[in-house]
Amino acid sequence: MTTDERHSSRVAFDVNGGRRELTLDNRTTLLDALRERLGLIGAKKGCDHGQCGSCTVLLDGRRVKSCLVFAVTLDGRSVVSVEGLGGPDELSPLQAAFVAHDAFQCGYCTPGQLCSARGMLDEVTRGWPSAVTDDLTAPAELTDAEIRERMAGNLCRCAAYPHIVAAIQETAATR
Amino acid sequence: MRPFRYHRPADVAEAVAVLADEPQAAYLAGGTNLVDLMKLGVQRPDLLVDVNRLPLDAVEELPGGGLRIGATVRNSDLAAHPAVRRDYPVLARALLAAASGQLRNLATTGGNLLQRTRCVYFQDTGKACNKREPGSGCAARHGQNRDLAVLDWSDLCVATHPSDLAVALAALDAVVEVHEPAGPRDVPLAALHRSPGEHPERETTLARGALITAVRLPHLPAARRSAYLKVRDRASFAFAVGSVAAVLDLDGDVVRDVRLAYGAVAHRPWRAYRAEEELRGRAFSPQLAARAADAELAEARPLRHNGFKVPLTRAITVRALTELAERTPAP
Ligand SMILES: Cc1cc2nc3c(=O)[nH]c(=O)nc-3n(C[C@H](O)[C@H](O)[C@H](O)COP(=O)(O)OP(=O)(O)OC[C@H]3O[C@@H](n4cnc5c(N)ncnc54)[C@H](O)[C@@H]3O)c2cc1C
Ligand code: SF4
Ligand code: FES
Ligand code: FES
Numbered sequence: 019m020t021t022d023e024r025h026s027s028r029v030a031f032d033v034n035g036g037r038r039e040l041t042l043d044n045r046t047t048l049l050d051a052l053r054e055r056l057g058l059i060g061a062k063k064g065c066d067h068g069q070c071g072s073c074t075v076l077l078d079g080r081r082v083k084s085c086l087v088f089a090v091t092l093d094g095r096s097v098v099s100v101e102g103l104g105g106p107d108e109l110s111p112l113q114a115a116f117v118a119h120d121a122f123q124c125g126y127c128t129p130g131q132l133c134s135a136r137g138m139l140d141e142v143t144r145g146w147p148s149a150v151t152d153d154l155t156a157p158a159e160l161t162d163a164e165i166r167e168r169m170a171g172n173l174c175r176c177a178a179y180p181h182i183v184a185a186i187q188e189t190a191a192t193r
Numbered sequence: 194m195r196p197f198r199y200h201r202p203a204d205v206a207e208a209v210a211v212l213a214d215e216p217q218a219a220y221l222a223g224g225t226n227l228v229d230l231m232k233l234g235v236q237r238p239d240l241l242v243d244v245n246r247l248p249l250d251a252v253e254e255l256p257g258g259g260l261r262i263g264a265t266v267r268n269s270d271l272a273a274h275p276a277v278r279r280d281y282p283v284l285a286r287a288l289l290a291a292a293s294g295q296l297r298n299l300a301t302t303g304g305n306l307l308q309r310t311r312c313v314y315f316q317d318t319g320k321a322c323n324k325r326e327p328g329s330g331c332a333a334r335h336g337q338n339r340d341l342a343v344l345d346w347s348d349l350c351v352a353t354h355p356s357d358l359a360v361a362l363a364a365l366d367a368v369v370e371v372h373e374p375a376g377p378r379d380v381p382l383a384a385l386h387r388s389p390g391e392h393p394e395r396e397t398t399l400a401r402g403a404l405i406t407a408v409r410l411p412h413l414p415a416a417r418r419s420a421y422l423k424v425r426d427r428a429s430f431a432f433a434v435g436s437v438a439a440v441l442d443l444d445g446d447v448v449r450d451v452r453l454a455y456g457a458v459a460h461r462p463w464r465a466y467r468a469e470e471e472l473r474g475r476a477f478s479p480q481l482a483a484r485a486a487d488a489e490l491a492e493a494r495p496l497r498h499n500g501f502k503v504p505l506t507r508a509i510t511v512r513a514l515t516e517l518a519e520r521t522p523a524p
Contacts (some may be wrong), residue, residue: 025196025198027199043196045489047228062366067229068296071293071295079331081295082299083225083295083299085297086223087224088224088228091199134295138294141294146269146273149286154278168294170293170429171292171293171430185309
């Protein structure tokens, strides 16, 4: 659908360390802006309704579902997508652990799993509790049950879950 | 999706003034509910007023006890706040049991309270729904209604309110601070949401264009012994099939004070005043808790597919209170 200029906006935000400026129809989600306007096709559209996690990116360092964020709201903010975690020649430790542990089959959910795990590990470092943390006032310990609960927002249709947990566990242990 | 204009107001007064002038405008906070419903065509605002950069993102400890939680404080930040974890565990637990990590990083206090029902017919613009389109009928009343209300529904609407946060806040006697076109006012959380009655399209007691600015928690030392118990169809990342928020204050084994609220049973978070009456002043036992739940649920009217919610809610009442009674109180 075409829209007039009242329905579009000029937005400038950081993507993977570089400043990007776009004129966007206000209806454009961050996910669509990344994929269709910036050619960053790592983040995937699984459900487009916040239910699967395949679109997860980091917004100002925090994991979010990019299908539920209108890009017009992001002026001046900073986004890191899976491409910003590390490329084929310089994998981050988390990405290398996913490869080493065979933490995917088709790979569709993987960019979202990686960004989510990245954000989740930072949450643990900050001492955030989860629904399975026994003592809300003590620092969280990263058990497998904690990883499963904290990664519940990322579905994997190939059910690579045990390997995803192992890859994250190893990354956490060697940090 | 309908095209919309976008506006970032400079302050609360401007936000409220813009909405007062624009009948089809909506506030945008975390967007986790509104963006979803706009994609589905259920909500069709022509202007979004973005409240995310208003200075409403602080959690303040109040002199004399209590907390003021800004409307745009994210659900994840609130759950991780030391004062919430220490003094209001029921609140931290309700937040942590909701949605997913990525969603909690976006979802706000105000937006969470005003999220719309998850009734699947409401979300499907091809179905009759009095809430979405007054007068069109209710496809859920005789449809698939397993997830819907057992208390206080009307023939026009049997939807439930989906928020876990709201249930905890109902138990804590929270107060919602709002700015309406006529000025600021305080609304007790328990009086924020309406019963469906003749007007299921009216979900709250707020004036149109009201902006939630904060939620206040009273000083409530008893809340250190509190819990949120949520039952869902899978272990994580699902809405409640039943839930209970409970605060229990015992003097020996006698119930000095108790606060109970239920989720997933009605059009609003359900404060269980009648059950509290039954419990107060009596020696606690699981049997007493069961009798109290029965008193509260006596007026339940299950629908065709959700009769299980009555014994479920009774069972989680007993379990939550019994576990609290067995827990040694924090010093
Ligand atoms: C997959 C999925 C699973 C979920 N699971 C759960 C769950 O288990 N438990 C649970 O409780 N919730 C769950 N949620 C819902 C989630 O908690 C809500 O969507 C969220 O809290 C809404 O907050 P928001 O800031 O994103 O609101 P928005 O989507 O921005 O807004 C919601 C509504 O509130 C209005 N609004 C927002 N802020 C204000 C304000 N300050 N004043 C006045 N009006 C305002 C908006 O206009 C809109 O109508 C889930 C959501 C998804 C997508
Ligand atoms: S229960 Fe309420 S929300 Fe659901 S279809 Fe009926 S009127 Fe609509
Ligand atoms: S595409 Fe965003 S959560 Fe599924
Ligand atoms: S690897 Fe196929 S969906 Fe996860």
